[in-house]
Amino acid sequence: MLCKIAFGNVRRAGKDYLVYLLTLTLAVTVFYAFNTISVQVDIAGVSAQNSGVGELLGSVISGLTVFLALVMGFLMVYANNFIMKRRKKEFGLYQVLGMGRGQVSAIMALETLFVSGAALVLGLLLGLALSQLMVFFTASLFKTQIADFHFFFSLGAFVTTVGCLVAIFLVTLIFNLRVVGRARIIDLMSASRQNETVKTRNPWISAAVFLVGLAAIIVAYVRLLHDGLPYDGQPEAMSAFLVTTLIVVAGTILFFFGLSGFLLKALQSARGLYWRGLNMVTMRQLAAKVNTVSFSMAVIAMILFLAITSVTTGMSLADTMNNTVERGTPVDYTRCLVYWGSRSVGEMNDNAAYYGNDTRYAVADGPVDMMEAGKNDVMEPGTPDAQPFDLASIAGEWVQVDTFDSTPRGADRPVVTLPELCDAVDMPLPAGTETSDMTTLGLAVMTESNYNEYLRFHGMEPIDLGESGYTITSDMGATVNDVYNKVLAEGVELTIGGRTLKPVQDRVPEDASTFQNAMMGMNSGTIVLPDDLVTALDLPPYYSYLMVNYANGVSTEEGDTYVEAYRTYGDVVNDAGESIAGWGTEATRTYTYESTDTMNGLISYLAIYIGFVLVVACAAILTIQQLSGVADAGANYRILAELGTSTKEISHSVLAQQTVFFLFPLLMGVAHSIVALSVIIELVALFGGLTIEGTVGITGLIFVVGYGGYFFVTYLMSKGMVRDFVRVRASE
């Protein structure tokens, strides 16, 4: 019997439950689809080239899902309150008719169960379909081929999704039972009357609050644009950033608290506009709603800001890596060796002695011949399978580039630094370099002959520095290279080791500045000097790079397989087989490409997932608020109809109100994002140009589909509700 009543209720209150059902279904669909990521990654063939990605992405996503489930849970409670508020009277009536509270609660619980169950089934079906489609999307994100497509079902994703839904169901149920359990019958019966009290604020105060909020936002924008991001973690910068953040949060909240008052005052001053049609009704409805809604509008603006910024930044970073990876992979395989300085060596030897370890570390006198030193490498050392690793066996041509620390032995400052160069051409330090090694350590130094070896290796024309020439290589982004280019173009004279030098090139040779395979620029500035000057300066070795192309008979696959079998390179580089002089890294071109694609896919995936869910959550909250607002204002719309207003005009008024509620948080979020992104671009430009353009499309699509869709549904449903209200009187 109770079941029958509950089922009937759900059907009758279908419209109210529709929002709830829609949002919950969407939540289930998205949860399931994104949680199948580890399976998708298998099918899309990503894990074949990068085995850890599936699990990594899977665990990150399921962690995120818990967080997003909380957001959704909050949303569901909200959606549910909307339904409950409108049905209090009905629950009161059940009790008046002699039903026990337990029975009423049971009806409530059953209703929630029906809707949740329906959402689960619908959402899983949609999720199942979506996840199949997403495999293709995943494959394109990670740039892989789908080897063997088959229909799949992920038990893990299913369990996570059902778990989240059950949690949401329980929380909703507790809230509902409290409403039914606590309330007295008289309150339930008169609930609809209670809702009608409208609190109003003094519009003058509201308008003032609005202006204060607006001013605070502008102050925060100016501060952020002026200070930039606290990337270097300096306490003062951090606290300044925190203050800016607080100002913008406070400003946003004040803005929305005062918004309706301001609009009201502004429109009232234009009498002809205010006292015309339903304009004043629209404004007053807005003003009445804003008391309850302004805080959530502010929160939504901030969430939209986070969503837009993270999606755009993530997608652009991925784009940047894509664009730079070609230039960043000059050869099949590279090794990079960092030489230790005397202080590190001392500490490491002390440590080794302390632990009774007989490993010895040493400061290298000069660059190590890496090909030669490589002959000491052993695959799987200390095991019965140990065997010598012979890089030369697969190497065709190779070249080694050695760079030196620009602080001469015994000296206390570098011979040339980035700040000096910036001063020389009257440019500010590029954002993000203020406290980096580039500034304190100075530029790296390499010899003319060595650089010419590198150029010849790549089939390029050698350069001639003569007695007193120099040039600068760098594969960083525009902000840094602009400085170097200006230095070279303006022919800035440098005095190094008592010799005055002039540039021999007028811009940085960006195509001949990369010494190792990497996703982004790694050479932050290396000055090329005449050999005799470098010798005379007596500089300690800094980095050595070995660039290898596989021999003619060795395919890329064979070469990659061989070097990947030797995985201990990073641990030791032996100098003449005795002591260790530095620490190394290695990368094949294939590996760099794949990591780029993987990183790319990873970032895009997370950005889209988070962005989409957050946007949907925001839009759903707005929808629910708007629909409950229309329900509350039903009596008013009915009066308007009786006074001879056409349903069309009333719908227009509703549309105008809803446009304000949907548009203003979005505009605010976009404005915040534009300011934040302009600062972020500046910072990220250090590693290569950040291209926002390409990602605007996808970000825009997410918003149009998610946000716009909800707006559209809200309007359609409101229109239906208005039509019902208008009709109610007629049939009485």
Add this chain to the structure above:
Amino acid sequence: MLPVTMTSSPARADLSKLPQTPAQATSAPVLEVRHVEKVYGNRQNVTRALNDISFTVSRGEFVGIMGASGSGKSTLLNCVSTIDAVTSGQVLIDGTDVTRMKSGKLARFRREQLGFIFQDSNLLDTLTARENIALPLTISHVPAREVLRRVDEMAQRLGIREILEKYPYQMSGGQQQRVAAARALVTDPALIMADEPTGALDSKNARLLLESFETMNERLRATVLMVTHDSFAASYTHRVLFIRDGKIFTELRRGGSTRQAFFERIMEVVAMMGGEGSDAL
């Protein structure tokens, strides 16, 4: 529920020149109800809410309609006010047959020719008194200057100027009803319809409101049709129609008698009808 009707004179433009004597029913009828029938339900279950009702209301008349619950008086008011459609028959307001109008035209007609006052004052809770009164004018796109002038004038006449900036929740029930009356009058409608306007008021406020109605009728020459089941309220009218089972049962005219005498005559009819099992009278 008993409907209350009020009649208003059309010549609202220049109120000051109007005679201060009680309005006399002039020859041209403002409202003509001809053989109206309203049938609800389907073939198995037919309810005849209005059964061949005919009557007229002249310009400047203040007419009351009384009847028990279910007698059809609310249905009658809804049909006259164009909110509900008749099954057959005609309703002419100022010579126009509203039963034939298309819904688009109907909204406009309702806006320009009819004024409504309900039991619950039906003010928009988000608007101030001034804005509530102005609403019918702004909906008709009357210029702002004209809107404000007419609202002020109407507020002055009904003695509600000091509450113009208040919201409905800040007013008493009586004040709300007077604001609603001002809203009904401000467009200078051909006919004002009041549905149990005193239903939610205490006796003091009811009296105040009814006196406002008298003012409207006498000084503003408003034609009023008031549905009520309160004999005291009905005694303020010129003429009372008693409705039973969807038909006009009888009709009382006040003529030259005092309100007190008219009240007693109404009570007699009510007692007589009540004796036959009527509940609301």
